[in-house]
Amino acid sequence: MLAHKHDELECYGSGDARDARHWNAVLRQALLGGYIYKEVENYGLLKLTPAGRQFMRKPTSFLVSEDNTFDTDFVDNEGGTSALDDELLSMLRDLRKSVAREKKIPPYVIFQDSSLEAMATIYPVTIEELKNIPGVGEGKARRYGSAFCRLIAKHCEENEIERPEEVRVRTVANKSKNKVSIIQSIDRKVSLEDIATARGLEMDELLDEIDAIVYSGTKVDINYYINEILDSEQVEDIFEYFRESETDDIDDALDELGDEYTDEQIRLVRIKFISEMGN
Numbered sequence: 001m002l003a004h005k006h007d008e009l010e011c012y013g014s015g016d017a018r019d020a021r022h023w024n025a026v027l028r029q030a031l032l033g034g035y036i037y038k039e040v041e042n043y044g045l046l047k048l049t050p051a052g053r054q055f056m057r058k059p060t061s062f063l064v065s066e067d068n069t070f071d072t073d074f075v076d077n078e079g080g081t082s083a084l085d086d087e088l089l090s091m092l093r094d095l096r097k098s099v100a101r102e103k104k105i106p107p108y109v110i111f112q113d114s115s116l117e118a119m120a121t122i123y124p125v126t127i128e129e130l131k132n133i134p135g136v137g138e139g140k141a142r143r144y145g146s147a148f149c150r151l152i153a154k155h156c157e158e159n160e161i162e163r164p165e166e167v168r169v170r171t172v173a174n175k176s177k178n179k180v181s182i183i184q185s186i187d188r189k190v191s192l193e194d195i196a197t198a199r200g201l202e203m204d205e206l207l208d209e210i211d212a213i214v215y216s217g218t219k220v221d222i223n224y225y226i227n228e229i230l231d232s233e234q235v236e237d238i239f240e241y242f243r244e245s246e247t248d249d250i251d252d253a254l255d256e257l258g259d260e261y262t263d264e265q266i267r268l269v270r271i272k273f274i275s276e277m278g279n
Contacts, residue, residue, distance in 0.1 A: 032121060033062060034134030037114035047249070049114060049135075050211035057205065088155050089120035095151055099144060108248045109278035110144050111136065112215060123163045125153040139217030139279055182209055189224045207267050214271055219279040226268050234261070238269035243277070 001007060015023060027046070030036045035052035038045070048056070093107075093116060100107040111119075115135040124130040130141040130149055156163060178199060185195045196206040214220060226235060238261060241253060253266045 028121075029062060031114060032118050032134065034114050034118075037112060038117060049112070050208040050215075051134075054205060054208045085120040085123075085155075085161075088123075088152065089116060091151060091155065092116045092119055092148060095147060099147065105277045106242070106245060106248070108246075109274060111140065111148075119148065119152060123152055123156055123161065125149050125156065125163075135212075135215055137216030137218055139219070141217070143217065143279075179209060179213055182206070183213060183218065183220060186210075186220050186222060192222070192225050203264065207264070207271070210271055211267070214274045214279060217279055219275050220271070221275070222268065222271060226272060230265060230269070234265075235269055235272075238266055239273055242270055242273040248274070 006012060027036070030052070031038065033051075034049055035055050036046050037049055096107045096110050096116065099110050103110075112135050115133050118133045118135075119130075122129075122133065124133055126149060127141050127145050130136055130145045131138050133141075136145070155161070182195060182199065185198070192206060193203065195201075196203050199206065199209075201209070210220065210222070230238075238253070238257065241257060242248065245252070245256075248270060250263060250266055250270070253270070254261070254263065257266065
């Protein structure tokens with residue numbers, strides 16, 4: 001914190017009126033809502049998802065339960081889960097690696113970490129329930145979900161975990177008219193700048209929306225736009241980076257690929273990669 005001078009930021013300490021229990025509850029809900037994800041390979045570092053970056057620009061309200069203790073990770077076999085189930089999460093990650101090896105794609109293409117963490121908290125055991133997990137649309141649920149649902153169901157049975165009814169029927173997936181309009185515009189090969197202008201979005205906000213679309217399992221074809229700003233060798237260079245990388249993090253890609261490409265160019269090819277390889 002001191003090395004990066006976080007203590008000199010204007011916002012430093014602005015949350016000290018609330019205790020750690022409150023902020024753990026907020027972080028847990030943000031994980032479940034798909035606003036942040038935990039990068040396990042990097043000491044559990046919390047990072048913003050595309051939805052989280054959009055939330056920072058245009059915040060909306062969401063409910064947080066302050067009556068539950070969120071800072072102790074354990075599974076209470078008598079009354080369901082009180083926090084994220086680390087044992088199940090580890091098994092879900094192993095399964096994701098196995099599926100990724102079989103499909104010959106990076107694990108993050110199957111399901112993002114934030115989605116696995118939600119699974120290890122909500123315990124979906126059917127495809128319909130899995131579709132309600134943040135970052136999991138119908139396409140991904142039906143393409144990859146059966147094995148994950150079987151694993152979760154077996155884990156619940158072996159550990160006598162009772163899934164609360166109100167959690168089981170909870171619906172968090174919301175296909176907005178905005179997303180449908182974006183998909184239809186892309187199908188018509190409308191310029192992304194024109195789509196952003198028509199929707200009242202900045203370009204990076206539009207890319208956040210398209211990120212959310214492809215990560216949830218919907219296939220989109222933006223080759224018509226990519227081919228206007230990058231030649232085939234450049235596209236292949238970025239595409240191969242994501243094929244071989246263990247992470248889809250844009251900052252890592254910028255570090256690896258050097259100054260030859262912009263943040264926007266890499267994000268566009270990442271959308272192409274996730275759409276073609278995962279959907």
